[in-house]
Amino acid sequence: MPHSDTQPCAASAAPMAIPGHIDPVVTPREITPRADGRIDLLGLPNRAIAEIFAEAGLDAKAAKLRAKQVYHWIYHRGVTEFDAMTDISKTMRPWLAARFIIGRPEIVVSQHSTDGTRKWLLRTDDGHEFEMVFIPDADRGTLCVSSQVGCTLNCRFCHTGTMRLVRNLTPGEIVGQVMLARDALGEWPRAGAADLSALGDDLVDEDGGYSADGRLLTNIVMMGMGEPLYNFDNVRDALKIVMDGAGLALSRRRITLSTSGVVPMIARAGKEIAVNLAVSLHAVTKEVRDEIVPINRKYGLDELLAACAAYPGASNARRITFEYVMLKDKNDSDADARELIRLIKQYKLPAKVNLIPFNPWPGAIYECSAPERIRRFSEIIFDAGISAPVRTPRGRDIDAACGQLKTTAQKMSRAELDRLAEEKQAALED
Numbered sequence: 001m002p003h004s005d006t007q008p009c010a011a012s013a014a015p016m017a018i019p020g021h022i023d024p025v026v027t028p029r030e031i032t033p034r035a036d037g038r039i040d041l042l043g044l045p046n047r048a049i050a051e052i053f054a055e056a057g058l059d060a061k062a063a064k065l066r067a068k069q070v071y072h073w074i075y076h077r078g079v080t081e082f083d084a085m086t087d088i089s090k091t092m093r094p095w096l097a098a099r100f101i102i103g104r105p106e107i108v109v110s111q112h113s114t115d116g117t118r119k120w121l122l123r124t125d126d127g128h129e130f131e132m133v134f135i136p137d138a139d140r141g142t143l144c145v146s147s148q149v150g151c152t153l154n155c156r157f158c159h160t161g162t163m164r165l166v167r168n169l170t171p172g173e174i175v176g177q178v179m180l181a182r183d184a185l186g187e188w189p190r191a192g193a194a195d196l197s198a199l200g201d202d203l204v205d206e207d208g209g210y211s212a213d214g215r216l217l218t219n220i221v222m223m224g225m226g227e228p229l230y231n232f233d234n235v236r237d238a239l240k241i242v243m244d245g246a247g248l249a250l251s252r253r254r255i256t257l258s259t260s261g262v263v264p265m266i267a268r269a270g271k272e273i274a275v276n277l278a279v280s281l282h283a284v285t286k287e288v289r290d291e292i293v294p295i296n297r298k299y300g301l302d303e304l305l306a307a308c309a310a311y312p313g314a315s316n317a318r319r320i321t322f323e324y325v326m327l328k329d330k331n332d333s334d335a336d337a338r339e340l341i342r343l344i345k346q347y348k349l350p351a352k353v354n355l356i357p358f359n360p361w362p363g364a365i366y367e368c369s370a371p372e373r374i375r376r377f378s379e380i381i382f383d384a385g386i387s388a389p390v391r392t393p394r395g396r397d398i399d400a401a402c403g404q405l406k407t408t409a410q411k412m413s414r415a416e417l418d419r420l421a422e423e424k425q426a427a428l429e430d
């Protein structure tokens, strides 16, 4: 966790260094420090909490013990007040509260779709808005998590792609989405309930998650706003806490990271987090992919598929998902389906294909393929022995479906945001 003595989290929204050739990434903004000078512990690993406690004056042993206790309260109990930490002495609690907070992204608006999907518009401490979506199904509940405010890439069919990147989300803001979802779904153990966490990793069952706890939130997909592999360090640090048996204890088998194809980072993702990989393929020829997923001009199809073939843990049990948005007369012909099969076979990829009906948004230049066309496309791929289900659009009525996320605040230009920030500052100084 990069942090300096004076501002522990300030560095973490900075641009990351990406190996290989790449155009400069738009410089995301630094995080504005908290006005009250306190440090938000959310998103810090146990070790970093211990270091900060030691810097604040505790001796090494006490710092380690307190960090362990606080970490447990934060991630197993979901508490946000030091006063609720009953195994920490009554004199110690105000000392902690004076120096630290356990934050949450602020909820600006919460919406409920007729199909049960929920969308939250969230705000960071320094005023940037982003979104998260919860999708309940019969056998699982999936939280779609954002990694950036906006996106530097401009996939032509994606609403988020029309936003400028404001900044990377910090580990705290990424884990914070999972914490908020648990808050909203009422999924923290109640006071007095048996605390199974003492069992540690044994509690994580074969399929991940807590065994027999009946929680609604079972899966996480990094498919909200932003390109997670352009904010790799923060996404990794956040997911490590989500996967930590002493943290949120969700199995990596229940976490999927989706990338538009940042090839140089795929191997690191495999090595350092090893979650399921989804790749936004969307086209099988250079011409079409260059147009609709412009990062293809930098990292072509061959490079991308070779990186997928080398992804650790890619096996039939843990297949790579290829996402394929169905765009009328653009990428949806029988020939496209057959080329997709050929590519998957050429690279010997343990793959499944996820066909996503295009979700429209105001100003989009594409149309969704007809249902019959999507069905035929799916059949051709199934007939070749590759699973190719059609993803049912969820939450369309509240603009929560894939590619529809875009916050109204970000429809403002950078200049307008700067002006607003100046006005806010002036108001504060008055």
Ligand code: SAH
Binding pocket: 155, 157, 158, 159, 222, 223, 224, 225, 226, 227, 228, 258, 259, 260, 279, 280, 323, 324, 325, 356, 357, 358, 359, 360, 402, 403, 404
């Ligand atoms: N930036 C990452 C993850 C976020 S997008 C990525 O591109 O993979 C999650 C998925 O939704 C991606 O496959 C994306 O291509 C797809 N998507 C974007 N806009 C869409 C739209 N309008 N309709 C359907 N799917 C869309």
Ligand code: SF4
Binding pocket: 151, 152, 153, 154, 155, 158, 159, 160, 161, 162, 224, 225, 226, 227, 260, 280
């Ligand atoms: Fe960014 Fe993904 Fe949208 Fe492309 S599809 S613009 S990478 S969020």
